[in-house]
Amino acid sequence: MRDAGARRRNRELVAHLQEAGVLTDPAVAAAFQSVLRHQFLPGRRLAYVYEDTAIPTKTDERGLALSSSSQPAIMALMLQQLALQPGQRVLEIGAGTGYNAALMARLVSPGGAVYTLDIDEEVCAQARANLGAAGVEEVQVVDADGAAGWPEAAPFDRLIVTASADDLAPAWPYQLLDEGRLVVPLALAGPAHLCVAFVKRGRVLESDSLSCCGFLPMRGEMGFDVRLAEPDGTLPLPGRPTWISLPAADMSAGFKTWLALTRPGFVQHRLHPEAPLVFGLRDERGTALAVPEREALWIYAFGEGQEAAGRLLAAHxxxxxxxxNPEHLTVAAYPTGEEPAAQAGQMRFARPRFTFLVTRP
Ligand SMILES: C[S@@+](CC[C@H](N)C(=O)[O-])C[C@H]1O[C@@H](n2cnc3c(N)ncnc32)[C@H](O)[C@@H]1O
Structure with a gap:
């Protein structure tokens, strides 16, 4: 009875993802049809399980999520970016519930192999139990920090990271075959979280698709400061209105992320502790922020922020x-120290292990 109800709800979820234009690949759709999410979220209400939403499964003492079942729409986008084929070997970093690993097991069948790592022993035990109960045998769950990849089973045709990273671990491309694909949620600048599908070309990784996403940050050796998305530096108060305004709706239409990824000096601030984050550009002389007021974003200059205000307006x-939208950008990753000089119009994000060059069309 519960199973019939779950199948119906799952069909509705898949139909919703297809109608929304998110789930377009027939093989990925067939995998979603055949693997039931509730088997990886035992004890949850079916109505909740089959919503297109992320479901936290483990939280820390402050209530912050440590593990979750990702939002099905984002899982679908990432699986399409990964482009798995039967017979392939795939490594996942972030086993979580085991649901994504079970979907991948369908996609690489027959003849493929799925390895999934989680840094959290308890999460691994639950993923193994969920996969066992769902009758999925082709997945090996390993309790390990994904920063080192999984050399025992390398090389892989595909590698997917299901927690966000602000850099790449050198082990990932090293353990990937040439022309292999690496899909990873990258936190490059402020609010900009992009799921990047990289293709390995020798020492360089080149993106061939990007999608917007949001993920829990990686823990362990690749852990990073999520406060990147928080206020940046102190503000030379008070601000002065420039009498320039932008349409407020443009913020949700992707302008903010675009600005963060294409212009140097992107910043976010709170004008007072309880106020929402506002964004803008900064240079060595001052800051310009777009502040929502009366249905518009009014640009304020702080310090000598007039030039930054001009750059903000020009970017808009x-x-x-x-x-x-940010999905039109391309990203190339070079081992840090091996990257070419950024060309006009390119943005450079240097990290300890890799340097990312973002190019706009
Ligand atoms: C969003 S959940 C993954 C969802 C999962 N793919 C699923 O289908 O349910 C992110 C997972 O990444 C794990 N994680 C975080 N840092 C990690 C690391 N360095 N190595 C391996 N796993 C990590 C977390 O413990 C968490 O379970």
């Missing part, structure tokens, strides 16, 4: 006619 003028 470039973005507004076609409203390119």
């Amino acid at each position: 003028r470039e973005w507004a006619p076609t409203r390119p």
Whole structure:
């Protein structure tokens, strides 16, 4: 009875993802049809399990999520970016509930192999139990920090990271075959979280698709300061209105993420401790912030922020006619020290292990 109800709800979820234009690949859709999410979320209400939402499964003492079942729409996008084929070997970093690993097991069948790592022993035990109860035998769950990949089973055709990273671990491309794909949620700048599908070309990784996403940050050796998304530096108060405004709706239409990824000096601030985050640009002389007021974003200059305000306005003028979303950008990752100089219009994000060059079309 519960199973029939779950199948119906699952069909509805898959139909919703297809109608929303998120789930387009027939093989990925078939995997979602055949693997039932509730088997990986024991004890949860079916109505909740089959919503298109992320479901936390483990929290720390402050109530912050340590593990979760990711949002099905994001899982679908990432699996499509990964482009798994029957017979392939795939490594997942972030086993969580085991649900994504079970979907991948369908996609690489027959003849493939799925290895999934989680840094959390308790999470691994639960993933093994869930996979066992769902009758999925082709997945090996390993309790390990994904920063080192899984050399015992390398090389892989595909590697997927299901926690966010602000850099790449050198082990990931090293354990990937040439032309292999690495899909990873990258935190490059402020609010910009992009799921990047990289293709390995020798020492360089080149993106061939990007999608917007949000993920729990990695823990362990690749852990990073999530406060990247929090206020940045102190503000030279008080601010002065520049009498320039931008349409407020453009913030949700992707302008903020675009700005963060294409212009140097992106910043976020709170004008007072309880106020929402506002964003803008900064240079060595001052800061310009877009502050929502009366249905618009009014640009305020702080310190000598007039030039930053001009750059903010120019960025908006470039973005507004076609409203390119961040998915139109391309990203190349070079081992740090081996990257070419950034060309005009390219943004460079240097991290200890890899340097990322972002190019706009
Ligand atoms: C969003 S959940 C993964 C969801 C999972 N793929 C699923 O289908 O349910 C992220 C997982 O990454 C794990 N994680 C975080 N840092 C890790 C690391 N360094 N190595 C391996 N796993 C890690 C967390 O313990 C958590 O279980």
